[in-house]
Amino acid sequence: MRDWLLAGVLLVASPAWAADPINEAGPSREELAQMNAATRAWDRYAELSRRSNPAVVGVLADSSVRHFGFLRDLARFGSPEQLRRVPSPDRTVVYCLRATRSDAQLAAMDDNAVAALAFREGWAGVADDGDTPHLSHVTLISDTMAVGELGPPTGAQFQFGPDLVREKGQWKVVTQSLTLDEAQAVAQTAREAGMSETQMAQAIVAHMLGDEDAAAASLSVLDRPLRDDPALRTRLNESWPDYAAAYGHRVLAVGRKADDGDGFAQFVYGMLLYSGESPEFAKQDKSRGLAYLEKASENGNVQAAWAVASGLMTEQTTGAAALAERSRRALPHVRRAAEAGIPEAMAALGSFYFNGAGGIARDCRIAEEWQARAEDAGHRYARNDRVWSLAACPIGGQRDPARALQLAATMIEHADELAAAELDTVAAAYAANGRFAEATDFQKRAIMALAQDDDATRHRMQNRLQNYQSRRPWTQSYNAFELSE
Known part of the structure; x- marks a missing residue:
């Protein structure tokens, strides 16, 4: 969703998996080459999506292309209750699909076609009203997974951005890794404007469709599925996206940065390990947490x-x-x-x-x-x-x-x-x-x-x-x- 791209998220969880011991060795030459390649993939994604160029689909991770297929299926037969479960940026894409395409038309579109449509119409991607956002840093957390940052740490948080994955030797962007960030930005904008979530959704859909009166008036209609099929609704529940997966990847990135000697990362990672406040990501380990905190203090x-x-x-x-x-x-x-x-x-x-x-x-x-x-x-x-x-x-x-x-x-x-x-x-x-x-x-x-x-x-x-x-x-x-x- 191009008009509300949030730069990052304050980490509140720690991983259940163990990171390498603190080594502060820094990235190797090969790792630097992969970090640069991942950065170039993001730059191409940002530039193409900013220009509403459907060729951007070629830079998307396979999981992201499938995600647009999920949004197509949600538009076709998702219930109002299911629609409320997805973050607001994805809900907006569903509204736009329902407002502009019939069930038969959507059924005829494969995942790539839906993704291309969303970017061509400006329903997805980065904003086209400013400079193309660049990554300030990329952290490799494996040979095939990386996490980007859209700015340096603020002193209170990391400005994490997209997940990136290497598929068939090429780095690709995982667009859904930004969805919760965008949803937080939308919610913040609504609060500042004194608007309800529904009012904000109406305004966004109206802006995207270019017909404020019709879009705002029809939002209640757009809550209803194009096709009433209980069996297909059940299948949607079975393939529901794990939107929070990106948070786990960001925690892994913090652990890697901590091992590379980043003092702020050592503090964040140490606190997360020591506190163990988020069991969905965290396995508390006080001794390891204190070890990282001591390194951060010494730094x-x-x-x-x-x-x-x-x-x-x-x-x-x-x-x-x-x-x-x-x-x-x-x-x-x-x-x-x-x-x-x-x-x-x-x-x-x-x-x-x-x-x-x-x-x-x-x-x-x-x-x-x-x-x-x-x-x-x-x-x-x-x-x-x-x-x-x-x-x-x-x-x-x-x-x-x-x-x-x-x-x-x-x-x-x-x-x-x-x-x-x-x-x-x-x-x-x-x-x-x-x-x-x-x-x-x-x-x-x-x-x-x-x-x-x-x-x-x-x-x-x-x-x-x-x-x-x-x-x-x-x-x-x-x-x-x-x-x-």
């Missing part, structure tokens, strides 16, 4: 750095040695993300310094500096962290009880809204200043607010309560990151 991807740090620090790990190794592995990624301005990472780096975790020396002052930066950047619990660092620091020369209580004033004003950990922090600040009655009161409130199943934290809070009841302040001498529950 300077800040989002990957924080993803690695978060993933590592939430892993279920036991044993002092394993916990220490986890902190050591996470620290460079935490630091990279913090130095790049991620508020959560700033707060986390402050906690690393406060605890002396990951192999760095404990320093409560540096900890509080990072936590202050996190607060300035909007981190919700950074004030709590700052108060804790100043009140519970085990290094006497770095502890600052007066400043801790001063910073806690805002928290105390909203005591009824505080979580258990925040009440615990206020209690430590009061105790550091010798105000043990208030410390005891807030510590009891913290214990009351704690989740019932958090026995380890409850035990530590109760120990602190005993300190305050004995008129003793409390400092954190242990490393919380390496504490075995």
Whole structure:
């Protein structure tokens, strides 16, 4: 559908199949030659279709030619319910076929003839109202399959375009691989115009047929099949296209790009493997996902750095040695993300310094500096962290009880809204200043607010309560990151 060609799609899935290990070898000379050949195939397709030249059929993949045959059959005997199942660009082609051809005429047309008609009439192909779109990159995912990009990554997504396949030594374009992209663009255009999907379909059909009044008025008629044949309708269901197959191919392309050393691809692919959010494409593999994310972080991807740090620090790990190794592995990624301005990472780096975790020396002052930066950047619990660092620091020369209580004033004003950990922090600040009655009161409130199943934290809070009841302040001498529950 030529007037609404979307450049790409944000990937949300990961593949169930395994990619090669990270090798960063880059394409061989033969692969470069095939990438160039695939690019030329797209250029020829785009130029011919832009000019409504039916010779474009010669550049179509066999599956695409068959797809136009499917649209012919859908036009002939597809029910309204079946018509609503196909993406809007294909639905438009069906409407145009029904509006311009009889059932007998369509029955006499083979798949190639239908494809040629669609391109000649401008019902398919790229727009003819601008420059011919070129591919900025082609990724080979096998000897016979490639995925093109219609522009460089935006920083948030890849601008994936067509699938391309090599058939009998020639690269061909898989036109239906763009159909869901085009449908998304149509839907976005309709939203921006304040139109319903039906209104947009009427407008598109009217534009394509060149008769606005007649086309708009007849759309309800065009919903009905040219031939009522239940058996043939059932056969349509048995040959329904897999429109989402292109998404799986794009994920494979991201995996290949990641293996070739592309930092953004390593981030995307790592997140997809780590999350496993789309089971129709994905088999979750957290260890492989983290490996890709670590490579992306090392290549300077800040989002990957924080993803690695978060993933590592939430892993279920036991044993002092394993916990220490986890902190050591996470620290460079935490630091990279913090130095790049991620508020959560700033707060986390402050906690690393406060605890002396990951192999760095404990320093409560540096900890509080990072936590202050996190607060300035909007981190919700950074004030709590700052108060804790100043009140519970085990290094006497770095502890600052007066400043801790001063910073806690805002928290105390909203005591009824505080979580258990925040009440615990206020209690430590009061105790550091010798105000043990208030410390005891807030510590009891913290214990009351704690989740019932958090026995380890409850035990530590109760120990602190005993300190305050004995008129003793409390400092954190242990490393919380390496504490075995």
